[in-house]
Amino acid sequence: MRDALCVSEPGVGLVIQMMVLSMIALSAWLVLRVGRISLGQQAYFGIGGYAAALLTTLGQWPLELALLAASLMGMGSAVLLSWPLLRLPGLHFAVATLALAELVRLGLSGLHFQVPGPQGVPLGPDGVDGFRDIRWLFDHGVSQVDYMLWAGAALALSVLGLMLLSRTRLGLSLLAVGHDETLAESQGLPVNQLRMLAIALAGGLAALAGGLYAHQQTYLEPALFDPMLGIHAVGYSMLGGLATPLGPLLGAMFDLGLLEATRWFEGWRMVLFGTLVAAFLRWRPRGLLDEHTIYHLGRFRPHFSTTLKDSQ
Amino acid sequence: MEFFQRTLDGLLEAGPYALVGLGLTLGFGMLRRVNLAYGAGAMLGAYTGSWLHVRMDWPIWAVLPAVIVTTALTGLYVQWLCFGETDRTSGSVQRASPAVSGADAREVVALAASFAVWMQLEQLCVNWIPQHLKRFPDVAATQEWTFGPLGLRPDRLLLSAIAIGLVLAVHHWMQHSRTGLAMRATAVHPLAADLSGMPVAKVQRWGFVLACGLSGVAACGVLALEGQVTPMFGMWMLMKGLTVAMIGGLGSVRGVLFGAICLGVLEAHAQAAWGAIGRDAAAWGLLLLALLIRQRSSATSTTGSVYA
Numbered sequence: 001m002r003d004a005l006c007v008s009e010p011g012v013g014l015v016i017q018m019m020v021l022s023m024i025a026l027s028a029w030l031v032l033r034v035g036r037i038s039l040g041q042q043a044y045f046g047i048g049g050y051a052a053a054l055l056t057t058l059g060q061w062p063l064e065l066a067l068l069a070a071s072l073m074g075m076g077s078a079v080l081l082s083w084p085l086l087r088l089p090g091l092h093f094a095v096a097t098l099a100l101a102e103l104v105r106l107g108l109s110g111l112h113f114q115v116p117g118p119q120g121v122p123l124g125p126d127g128v129d130g131f132r133d134i135r136w137l138f139d140h141g142v143s144q145v146d147y148m149l150w151a152g153a154a155l156a157l158s159v160l161g162l163m164l165l166s167r168t169r170l171g172l173s174l175l176a177v178g179h180d181e182t183l184a185e186s187q188g189l190p191v192n193q194l195r196m197l198a199i200a201l202a203g204g205l206a207a208l209a210g211g212l213y214a215h216q217q218t219y220l221e222p223a224l225f226d227p228m229l230g231i232h233a234v235g236y237s238m239l240g241g242l243a244t245p246l247g248p249l250l251g252a253m254f255d256l257g258l259l260e261a262t263r264w265f266e267g268w269r270m271v272l273f274g275t276l277v278a279a280f281l282r283w284r285p286r287g288l289l290d291e292h293t294i295y296h297l298g299r300f301r302p303h304f305s306t307t308l309k310d311s312q
Numbered sequence: 313m314e315f316f317q318r319t320l321d322g323l324l325e326a327g328p329y330a331l332v333g334l335g336l337t338l339g340f341g342m343l344r345r346v347n348l349a350y351g352a353g354a355m356l357g358a359y360t361g362s363w364l365h366v367r368m369d370w371p372i373w374a375v376l377p378a379v380i381v382t383t384a385l386t387g388l389y390v391q392w393l394c395f396g397e398t399d400r401t402s403g404s405v406q407r408a409s410p411a412v413s414g415a416d417a418r419e420v421v422a423l424a425a426s427f428a429v430w431m432q433l434e435q436l437c438v439n440w441i442p443q444h445l446k447r448f449p450d451v452a453a454t455q456e457w458t459f460g461p462l463g464l465r466p467d468r469l470l471l472s473a474i475a476i477g478l479v480l481a482v483h484h485w486m487q488h489s490r491t492g493l494a495m496r497a498t499a500v501h502p503l504a505a506d507l508s509g510m511p512v513a514k515v516q517r518w519g520f521v522l523a524c525g526l527s528g529v530a531a532c533g534v535l536a537l538e539g540q541v542t543p544m545f546g547m548w549m550l551m552k553g554l555t556v557a558m559i560g561g562l563g564s565v566r567g568v569l570f571g572a573i574c575l576g577v578l579e580a581h582a583q584a585a586w587g588a589i590g591r592d593a594a595a596w597g598l599l600l601l602a603l604l605i606r607q608r609s610s611a612t613s614t615t616g617s618v619y620a
Contacts, residue, residue: 037423037424084604085603085604088603088604091346091423091562092558092603092606094423095346095554095558095599095603096599096600096603096604099596099597099599099600099603100600102592102596103593103596103597103600106589106592106593106596107593109589110589231427234424234427235424235427235428238421238424267435267439268435268439269435270431270432270434270435271431271432271435271436271439273428273431273432274428274429274430274431274432274433274435275428275432276428277424277425277427277428278393278394278425278428278429278432279393281394281421281424281425281428282393282394282396282425285421
């Protein structure tokens, strides 16, 4: 298999990849939070990656601005693409996001937009061969360690933002939509708008992950964001836990950090990961860090968790 | 004339698609959960068949039943691991409410669990027999019947006839046999079925295994014409099955035929017009369109159309 889930380098590179995958897992988590399963977050990953790479290579934008623009673009495309799907029931929504993501991937496979680069090498996306020579990091002398700090800061800010959000009234409303749509609606909450907000934020996060990934790898091709990536993102959230934004991070760390990086399970990683996720879901349906665990840990707003516990 | 030939090719392609969709739609009707491990289970069956054929020199008449049995047994495992617990914890009462109105926790859990088993089974197959192409008993005919300017492969025609026959037989059996009645009752209203003395869990389990066995039949039909298995087979089964079942209305047996014809004909024309990428894009676009068109009927009631 040759997608973004395959760790290509050890050490710092692995840590960056883990952060990137945590971010896309976080975006899947955000959609799960409002009661929908999205198997298509990889579409925004791809859109974000292409957008950021186009801006830094062809537009000569600084990376920070390009990443910001890419996340905005991810948000925008999430709103546009998910709008017609908003009223679909859960299962149909999941399948529809998968279909949309595949359409986006096929669309990007057909995208040819190349201009001659400074060294005579053509720059820009080239169909199924993807987008090569995204050299912003090399050209600006950014080391892998510095880049890791950047990615880490972006991930930390995202997690922190989501944690703060879940303390606000808005965060609680999002959670209410996820727990019981009918109840939320009868309390006067604008269910569809709230869901759209979460989907848009999730699209932005996935796009940010895509931009970071493209610049670390220096290339991006449509095969890298196949359905396995989106499905893994959901798997990480389910394994790590749905109660806190740290859940998807834990899931990604577990799969990549323990199973892939140690190479103890060479070739059997998927078998083991699959078994673990299935077994976990059977006995702990809301993941490792579920509401009860969070409550008992007593770290993350025990008061807030109590209300959750009661509502279950 | 080119147009007619392509349409004919598409119609013949509908046979295997209908076979693939049948098991998925039946499984969904039974449990109201999509089994993402559907293709992977059939793939494990196909790999077993290939292994028996190549290594053990089993003849074709023994390999094909072995594929079906392996797939059905895998179905039993999938049901136990992914769908067993969810049924017990939710009980019959909640399931009686119009299903799939939102992604409730149990639905998410079942979907994710069956996905996990999908990966597990697929990787198991690849680790077991690592070569990319595996030989499978080949029964494809080499000659082609010609009717004026139109060509027709007799083996594909036979497969389509088998597919139509099987779909109609399953439909008739669901509508007119007592077991079929029990299956429909447990799917439409588990609580009422339970109160009428039906062993709901048992009917669901064996209905699901039957659906998986049908996916084994589909795998046999498709692969016996191809003569080989690749690691892409599981994904192919799931995606085609899901598209066909969704277009026909998940849970509707006869709808599978309609969905298969739509998909087959559309793909044949898209392939000619835009090549391989266009063919895939057309299939996904059709799936998306089917979901959007069907959203109104499925949002109000998903139980009405079960096994129609």
